[in-house]
Amino acid sequence: MTWHAGADLLIVGTGVAGLTAALRARECGLRVLVVSKEAAGVGNTEWAQGGIAVVRSEECDPSDSVRQHVRDTLEAGAGLCSTSAVRTILGDGADAVRRLCAAGARFDGAASGALSRTREGGHSAFRVIHAGGDATGAEVQRALVEAGTEAGIPILENHCVVELSHTEWGAVGGALVLDHAGRPGLVQAPAVLLATGGLGQLYRATTNPEVATGDGVALGLRAGAAVSDLEFVQFHPTVLHTSAPERGSRPLITEAVRGEGAVLLDSRGEPVMAGRHPMGDLAPRDVVSAAINEKLAETGSESVYLDATGLGDGFVARFPTVYAACRDAGIDPLVDPIPVTTAAHYSCGGIMCDVDGRTGVTGLYVAGEVARTGLHGANRLASNSLLEGLVLGTRSADAALRDLRSGSLRRGSVLTERPPAAAVVERSRLQQLMSGYAGIGRHADGLRQAESGLDAAAVVRPLRTRAEVEDAALGLTAHALLAAAADRTESRGCHRRYDHPETDDLRWGRPNPLRLDVSGWLIRSTPEESRKVA
Incomplete structure (x- = not known):
């Protein structure tokens, strides 16, 4: 077992949320370590084309406002957004963009300095700023990587997180990682932020890069966190x-x-x-x-x-x-x-957290696509994702700082183990099942067939390579998505049930949290657990 130097805050992921958090944490004086499966510039962020949806008081349509942006977001979310989360995150948007520009991001605009704005689906105004025409994500990633390099933020590239480690009192205290050669190591940190991106590789056809294998959802579930809204892809x-x-x-x-x-x-x-x-x-x-x-x-x-x-x-x-x-x-x-x-394209759900990225597990924070803040509800409004990553990256770093200073997070002996074993399904088979039965249109019989197909194809293996870690993450995430989709007997937003085509607000106008019990079975989370991060 290799021991890596510890940190105050360990960040898993180098997209917009992870690097924004790293820059903010370093600015606040925290010791930061970032772990990336590949090079620092590889991830979902660089693939984002459209832009960042934000209302800036100095430049906006005459009829536009943050309140109108909130209204558009709530309408797109089909009744499952958290109104308070939407107001908080969108309200922080202009400051987040200013910080990004200060970090070196260059957006399209006129010689006068005004930024160009466009309109996308679900938006009632021209409020989406963009860079390089249709290369906004690439520009955001470039600026954040360069700013992180200038700030001297250490990044463990080509390292895969296998599972989160816990202290003797049950708090998250670090992570077990594999390097590019499959050698295990342990990173200790009283605060861990998951900013691992999405889960598009569950499906045969996706806009996501190959690194989007649902790692964060699986890590969070195994660490004891609740997930919600995974049915809304x-x-x-x-x-x-x-x-x-x-x-x-x-x-x-x-x-x-x-x-x-x-x-x-x-x-x-x-x-x-x-x-x-x-x-x-x-x-x-x-x-x-x-x-x-x-x-x-x-x-x-x-x-x-x-x-x-x-x-x-x-x-x-x-x-x-x-x-x-x-x-x-x-x-x-x-x-x-x-x-x-x-x-x-995008997972509207993820690990349940508040608007500061705190989950129901002490020491564990989430930001970006892996997080379920309540901003997106049942269907994400276009170009709200980069904005959420910017805002949650900053807010989660600030929250970790406050928690460290208050003494609610403290270092302890980390329980270490060898790389665990988990069920692994051959990826092409998993993608075939999920694309066939858990795509845009779903049916109870199909969801059951997908579930039984995954069970039949699963082989328990020690997670000694990145591919095995990713395939195990995809398997657990697929089971959680299927369970959520089977439970929600209605059609809403991204989730369409052919056998339940109507929307049922009385029964289903709420999230449906899931977690793993002590035996590793997916169960519904209790209302009390859900309120911790609501």
Whole structure:
């Protein structure tokens, strides 16, 4: 067993939430250590195209306000948002963006200094700022990595966290990690922040990179934390469809293309969103994705089409990433409509926490996509994710600082073990089951088939490699998602049950928390446990 130097705050993940937290913690004088499965710049953040949704008083539409942003978010969330969390996080948005700009991020704008703003699905105003046209995430990641390097923040690259370690009194006290060669090591820290990103690799087709394997959800569950809203997986309406097999990470066609005027058409040239929603092509993502899937079933086609030909030559400068992806696939979006389909994109749920990232487990904090703050509810409003990562990164670092200074967190002897054993399912089989039975449309029989299929394919193995750790995380996360989806006998937001097509506010107008019992079985969390992080 290799022992790594300890820290006040151990951060797992180098996306927007993790690096923002690291910069804030270092600024406050904390000893910080960051762990990354790959290089510091690799993760979900760099793939984000659209932008950051934020209302800045110095630059906003005359009719726009934080209150209106809150209203749009609550409407998209389909009744499951926490109103107080939405107000707090969106209210902190302008300060978070100012801090990001101070860290070196450069957004698109005019020579006068004003930032360019666009509109995306579900937004009632032009409030989404962007960088590099459609490369906002890449710019945010670049700025944060460079700022972290300048601040001297240590990062253990190519290290995989196997499980969180506990002290003798039950608090989280560090993490067991594997290096690139599979050698185990222990990092001790009285505060651990999970900022591990999403779970898109549960599905055959996703916009997420290969590192998005649900690690944080599995780590949190095994550490004793509750999860909620995992059934709400947002499928992006527009990823590039090609003749290649629809498996693995797919090129995203940012929603901002529709925000600039592009229109969705079916294979017959008819508008996909005609009569579907008052906002038409800019309806919330769950509505657009469901409409596309219905059109595909109706027409027997493999894709619908995004007609952006009316945007003219300005398309190339405004959307260089999308343009390059289209040209690589042999498509000229200036002349021809872009073939698009849906793919797993974002997890609206995660580990339950408050707006300061605190979970129900002492010493454990979460931020970013792995966190369930109540901001997204049953369906995330476009471009609220980077904003949440910025805000929660700062707030969680501040919370850890307060908890350390108050004495509620303290160092202790960490109980150490060899890398544990866990059930592992071959990844392609898991993705086949989840895509087939737990995608946009679900049914009780299908959810049961997925569950039994996972059980039949599972093999218990010691977690001695990164691949085994990731596959075990995907397996546990898949079981939790299936349990949540089976429990929620209604259709709401991203969760569509063919056998329960109506929304049931009386029974299901609330989250449905789950946790692991002492035997490792998923059970419903108690109301008292849920209130700890509500």
